[in-house]
Every structure is written in C-alpha cells, then in structure tokens.
Amino acid sequence: MATSTSSSGDLPTTATDIAAAVRAGTVSAADVLERHLAAIDAREGEIHAFNLVLADEARTAAARVDADVAAGRDPGPLAGVPVALKDNLCTHGIPTTCSSKILEGWRPPYDATVVQRLAAAGAVAVGKTNLDEFAMGSSTENSAFGPTRNPVDTSRVPGGSSGGSAAAVAAGFAPISLGSDTGGSIRQPAALCGVVGVKPTYGVVSRYGLVAFASSLDQIGPFSTTVADSALVLETIGGHDPMDSTSIPEPVPGLTAVLDQGVEGLRVGRITDLPEGASPDVAARLEAAFDTLAAAGATIVDVEVPAFTYGLTAYYLIAPAEASSNLARYDGVRYGLRVPAPDTNTMYMATRHEGFGDEVKRRIMLGTYALSAGYYDAYYGKALKVRRLISDDFARAYQSVDVLLTPASPTVAFRIGDKVDDPFTMYLCDTYTIPSNLSGHPGMSVPFGTGADGLPVGVQVLASTLGEPTMFRVAAELERAMATADAIAATRGEVSS
Ligand code: GLN
Numbered sequence: 001m002a003t004s005t006s007s008s009g010d011l012p013t014t015a016t017d018i019a020a021a022v023r024a025g026t027v028s029a030a031d032v033l034e035r036h037l038a039a040i041d042a043r044e045g046e047i048h049a050f051n052l053v054l055a056d057e058a059r060t061a062a063a064r065v066d067a068d069v070a071a072g073r074d075p076g077p078l079a080g081v082p083v084a085l086k087d088n089l090c091t092h093g094i095p096t097t098c099s100s101k102i103l104e105g106w107r108p109p110y111d112a113t114v115v116q117r118l119a120a121a122g123a124v125a126v127g128k129t130n131l132d133e134f135a136m137g138s139s140t141e142n143s144a145f146g147p148t149r150n151p152v153d154t155s156r157v158p159g160g161s162s163g164g165s166a167a168a169v170a171a172g173f174a175p176i177s178l179g180s181d182t183g184g185s186i187r188q189p190a191a192l193c194g195v196v197g198v199k200p201t202y203g204v205v206s207r208y209g210l211v212a213f214a215s216s217l218d219q220i221g222p223f224s225t226t227v228a229d230s231a232l233v234l235e236t237i238g239g240h241d242p243m244d245s246t247s248i249p250e251p252v253p254g255l256t257a258v259l260d261q262g263v264e265g266l267r268v269g270r271i272t273d274l275p276e277g278a279s280p281d282v283a284a285r286l287e288a289a290f291d292t293l294a295a296a297g298a299t300i301v302d303v304e305v306p307a308f309t310y311g312l313t314a315y316y317l318i319a320p321a322e323a324s325s326n327l328a329r330y331d332g333v334r335y336g337l338r339v340p341a342p343d344t345n346t347m348y349m350a351t352r353h354e355g356f357g358d359e360v361k362r363r364i365m366l367g368t369y370a371l372s373a374g375y376y377d378a379y380y381g382k383a384l385k386v387r388r389l390i391s392d393d394f395a396r397a398y399q400s401v402d403v404l405l406t407p408a409s410p411t412v413a414f415r416i417g418d419k420v421d422d423p424f425t426m427y428l429c430d431t432y433t434i435p436s437n438l439s440g441h442p443g444m445s446v447p448f449g450t451g452a453d454g455l456p457v458g459v460q461v462l463a464s465t466l467g468e469p470t471m472f473r474v475a476a477e478l479e480r481a482m483a484t485a486d487a488i489a490a491t492r493g494e495v496s497s
Contacts, residue, residue: 011035015081015175015229019122022080025069029062029080033124036082039172040126048148049158049168051087051097053127058082061124068122075122078236083118084168084177087128088135089220090209091115098211099143100133102355106336112209113244114178114220114237121236126174129164133357134327135185135213137161138429141420142359149416152194152456156413159189159429162223166193169223176233177223182213183315184408184433186221187445191408191458194447196230196475197223199433201466202440203248205234206241214322215246217315217437227446227476231255234468248466258469259476264297266474269401272302275309275431277410281451286407289448289459292481293405293474303397303404307389311435312427314390317370317383318438323360324367330355362423391439398464403474405459406432408445412455432460442468446475448482 011027012018021027037055044050068075085091088098090108092115097103111119118125132142140148140163148163150156151171158167162179166189169177179186181199190197198221205220212218222233238252270290278286290300332338332351339350356364370379397404410431419426436443442465445458459478463471 013175014226015078015224016226016232018081018175019077019079022065022069022122023074027080029065029124030059032080033058033062033082033126036126036172036174043151043171044173046149046154047151047167047171048146049084049129049164049171049173050127051099051130051145051164052095054094054125057094058124058126061119065122065124077121077232078118079122081123081176082126082174083123084127084129084165084174085115085125086131086162086165086177086179088131088180088211089115089178090211091125091128094128096128096211098134099131099145100355100357100360101144101337102330102351103336108209110209113206113241115209117237127168129162129168129177131164132161133360134211134323135161135180135182136323136359136363138184138188138426139419140164140189141416142357144357147416150193150413153413153453155415156455157192157416159192159409159413161185163189165223166190166195166197169193169195169225175225176229178220178237179223180210180213180218180220181433181437182217182319183437184430186223187408187433187443187458187460188429190223190445192413192456194456195223195225196227196444196446197221198230198234198444199436199442200234200238200468201248201442203246204238204252204442204466204468206244206247208241208243212326214319215326216322217319219437227472227479228256228259230444231259231472253466253469255469255472258473261473262296263293263474263477266298266403266470267301267401268293268298268474269301269303269397269404271305271308271404271406273304273306273309274406277428277431278407279411279452282407282409282411282457285448285451285457286405286459289405289478292478296477296481301401303401305393305397305404305435307386307393308435310386311390311438312431314383314386314438315430315434316366316427317379318387320363320367321370321380322367324364324371327360327364359423387438390435394435394439394441394464402463402470403467404462406462408432408458408460412451412453412457436462441465442471444471444475446478448478449485
C-alpha cells in the first residue's frame with residue numbers, strides 16, 4: 001500500500017501511516033504533533049474548528065508515546081496520532097461545553113470510554129471541537145461560541161452538528177476526530193467537508209461519557225481522510241463496555257482486514273422510493289457510485305423501503321422527547337451555569353432561559369409537548385410505531401441486498417446564514433441519514449467527487465446490524481475508484497471531478 005506523506009515528503013499524513021512510523025521509531029510523536037499544531041496556528045482563526053486547543057496536554061501525551069517507543073514498549077495501534085474530540089465527549093478535568101453557555105465552567109470528573117480507549121491506544125488528543133449546541137443542528141451555526149467554517153470554502157457551513165470535528169480533519173488539524181451522530185451529525189458534515197464519517201451500529205461504541213441528546217439514537221463514530229483510518233479508529237473505540245447498558249456484548253467486527261476484498265458478488269440496493277430532495281449534482285454522483293460498484297463486480301438491486309420517507313417526521317418527535325428529558329438535568333444546581341434568583345424555581349427558569357439557545361429551547365418545548373398527557377399516544381406513541389415500521393422495512397430490504405446506497409446529504413455545503421432562520425429547511429438536511437439512527441443500523445459517508453461549485457459530495461453506504469465489514473468494503477471500493485479517477489485526471493493535467 002502506498003504511504004501517505006506531507007507535501008514536504010518527510011512525515012506521514014494518515015493515522016495508519018503515522019502510527020506505523022511512530023511505532024517503528026522512524027518518526028517521533030512530538031514531530032507529528034508539532035506539525036499539526038502549526039497547521040492549527042495557521043488556519044484556526046479562520047475556521048474555528050475548536051472550542052479548546054490542548055497544546056500543553058498534547059505535548060505531554062506525545063512525549064509519553066516517544067518515551068514508550070524509546071524504552072521498547074509499544075504505545076498501541078494509534079501511536080502518536082493526533083485526534084480532535086467533539087466537545088460533547090467528557091474529558092477528565094477539561095472543560096466540556098456541548099457549545100452551550102449552560103455548561104460554563106463545568107469540568108467532567110471522568111473520561112468518556114472512547115477518550116480512555118484512544119489514549120490507551122497511543123492517540124494524542126489535540127482539542128475539543130465545536131458543535132451545534134447539544135448536537136442539535138446541521139450547520140454548527142447553533143453553537144453558543146460562533147460558527148465553524150468549511151475549510152473547503154470558508155463562506156460555507158461545514159455541516160453539523162459535528163462540524164468542528166469534520167472541519168478539523170478537512171483542514172489537516174488532525175488526521176482523525178470523533179463526532180456523535182443522532183440523526184446524521186457525523187455523516188452529513190463528513191459529506192460537506194469531503195472526509196469519511198462513520199455512524200456505527202447502535203451499541204458498537206460505548207456512549208459512556210457522551211453527553212446525552214437522544215439516548216436511543218446517539219452513537220459515537222470517527223472522521224478521517226481515508227476509509228482505512230476510520231476502520232482503525234472504530235476497531236480501537238468499539239467493543240463491549242459494561243459502563244453502557246446498551247453496549248453490544250461482543251468485540252467489534254474486524255474491519256481493516258477486509259478493506260481489500262473488493263465488492264465482487266455483493267448486492268447493492270437502490271431505494272426506488274427514496275424521498276425526493278437530492279439536488280441534481282448529488283444525484284449524479286450517486287448514479288456514478290452505482291456504476292462504479294457494478295463495474296467492480298457488484299449487482300445493483302432495486303428495493304423499496306416505504307417507511308424511509310417518514311423517518312424525519314418520527315425523528316422530530318422521538319429525538320426532542322428524549323432531549324427534553326435528558327436536558328432536564330441542567331437546572332443550575334448540578335452543572336455549570338447558575339443565574340442567581342431569590343427562590344429556587346425562579347433560579348431554574350432564569351438559568352435555563354440564559355443558558356440554552358433558541359434551537360435547544362425549541363426542541364425542549366417540542367419534546368415536552370409530545371410527551372404530555374393527552375398527546376403522548378397521538379405523537380410520541382405513534383412516532384415509535386413508525387420507528388418500528390422503518391426497522392421492519394430495512395430488515396426486509398436487507399434480505400435481498402448487502403448494502404444500500406443513498407446520498408449522505410441532499411446538497412453540497414450551503415452558505416453560512418442561508419438556513420439558520422428556517423428550522424424546517426435545516427431539518428431536511430438529514431432526510432437520508434435519520435432512518436438508520438431510528439433502526440440502529442450502521443451508515444457511513446465516503447467522499448465521491450464533487451458537485452455544484454466544485455464542492456465535495458458524499459455517498460452514504462448503509463448496512464444491516466453489525467454489517468460494518470461489508471459497509472467498509474463498499475466504501476473502500478468507492479475510495480479506490482476515486483483515487484484512480486484522480487490519478488488519471490492528474491496525468492492529463494485536469495482538475496478531478
Ligand atoms: N441535524 C439533526 C438534528 O438537528 C441531527 C443531529 C445529530 O445527529 N446530532 O437533530
């Protein structure tokens with residue numbers, strides 16, 4: 001396999017290559033880190049991917065990795081790899097804000113399981129990334145600390161809610177990052193920033209230490225520039241954790257080993273009743289992806305997933321319902337902000353009024369309404385029935401196909417400010433990602449060329465429960481096809497598609 005190197009040709013750039021070089025002692029974790037800190041220095045002012053850069057802590061961690069190598073100890077599969085962490089992942093003693101004013105001053109007393117596992121594997125945390133407040137949004141404009149800009153075109157959003165994590169990888173601030181995906185918050189920003197983003201099967205990655213938005217939908221997953229890097233990260237952070245009662249009691253399926261297997265004989269589903277809304281440029285890239293996989297030996301099969309189209313509606317009852325309950329804990333007593341008031345009730349109200357932004361308040365009101373007596377059956381109960389129908393429809397589809405292909409996002413990155421005053425239009429960003437959160441199935445976005453204005457397009461690969469190995473094989477095939485197309489275009493002196 002070709003080794004990735006920076007333009008100066010001296011240091012590797014992917015997580016896989018960095019870890020191999022650091023473990024072999026040919027490159028130091030300190031040098032790798034300094035290069036990434038320099039990239040952050042150069043462009044972070046413009047991008048705002050981070051709420052907090054952990055330069056000192058990262059230098060200490062990198063020195064420890066180098067000391068291990070010097071002493072003949074193996075620092076682990078992510079030795080010396082810089083990683084950016086979404087700021088809704090708990091980090092011991094380090095502010096964790098969820099990009100909300102309400103958590104001001106709060107420092108978690110423990111590390112999330114994923115944070116522990118990354119550190120144990122030798123990764124070096126470089127910072128906490130910006131997000132839509134409490135992960136509610138699709139553009140990172142709902143952050144209390146200001147928006148993140150898309151590194152590909154800084155007049156555009158990076159997507160959301162994990163926009164900071166996607167932008168950090170796209171800008172070269174870190175080769176890998178972690179996000180969370182409740183309705184598309186990893187896959188949509190990955191698509192808009194032109195990087196790989198994975199939402200694993202619900203239960204593959206422990207949610208212990210992930211600040212809860214909608215617990216039955218939330219899943220943590222990686223961003224990276226290559227499919228292989230996401231496979232490596234998922235192998236590292238996945239697997240059973242007794243601290244999360246919804247964690248699947250099995251090891252994560254092997255992923256890095258299957259990437260070269262190709263797609264010969266796989267059945268790739270095209271959803272014939274997919275909801276409309278994809279722009280023509282995105283639809284064209286999806287067609288090109290089907291053609292690529294067919295040429296590589298896969299069979300394209302038409303399938304129906306009738307309830308797919310109701311995903312968005314069901315989600316906007318279920319997710320707010322769970323959020324209204326999860327966010328009840330921010331009361332001015334237990335975490336962060338407290339606005340002083342003469343009595344307790346007024347203090348609760350003043351704190352929540354000051355501490356939460358508009359979108360979070362909208363969700364709390366929606367969720368409280370959907371759960372209230374007299375409306376529970378009509379709204380929340382009905383949404384749960386639709387959720388079941390979606391799972392059943394997917395299960396039926398996966399009897400005749402191995403994976404499904406859809407757009408990850410209906411459009412390429414839109415301009416900052418374009419949708420922020422129109423919540424419903426913003427919600428439509430997740431039309432294609434939400435159904436697999438409701439069913440718990442895995443999904444990932446893989447960059448597949450460009451659309452309008454030369455901006456990145458992501459193709460979404462969906463698979464059945466614990467179907468990650470097949471999903472990654474298909475993503476790797478799409479990535480190989482793009483690399484070949486880019487190489488051909490380069491030899492002709494053209495700009496790639
Ligand atoms: N954009 C969706 C929302 O606002 C999904 C967010 C997410 O996955 N965290 O709820």
